[in-house]
Amino acid sequence: xxxxxxxxxxxxxxxxxxxxxxxxxxxxxxxxxxxxxxxxxxxxxxxxxxxxxxxxxxxxxxxxxxxxxxxxxxxxxxxxxxxxxxxxxxxxxxxxxxxxxxx
Numbered sequence: 303x304x305x306x307x308x309x310x311x312x313x314x315x316x317x318x319x320x321x322x323x324x325x326x327x328x329x330x331x332x333x334x335x336x337x338x339x340x341x342x343x344x345x346x347x348x349x350x351x352x353x354x355x356x357x358x359x360x361x362x363x364x365x366x367x368x369x370x371x372x373x374x375x376x377x378x379x380x381x382x383x384x385x386x387x388x389x390x391x392x393x394x395x396x397x398x399x400x401x402x403x404x405x
Contacts (some may be wrong), residue, residue: 309327372391372396372400377391
């Protein structure tokens with residue numbers, strides 16, 4: 303593992319690793335290959351993070367929409383049980399939302 307942490311690898315126990323490492327570090331082509339790989343990896347990670355953020359945003363939007371509907375139903379005078387039945391939300395959640403509205 304130490305070979306991967308060194309700036310220069312010249313280890314007779316790992317001649318292929320030593321050779322390939324020097325190719326990537328010492329040649330313009332090798333540096334270009336490594337830069338391209340790192341840029342591609344960074345782009346992939348950025349896309350994954352963006353997709354995850356979008357997914358979480360959608361989930362949060364749905365949650366807010368459900369909460370808004372429940373608030374409207376509470377304002378209309380429906381019982382907690384009726385709201386739970388119509389929205390398919392747990393009765394406890396309806397009670398929590400109703401309590402938050404009072405606070």
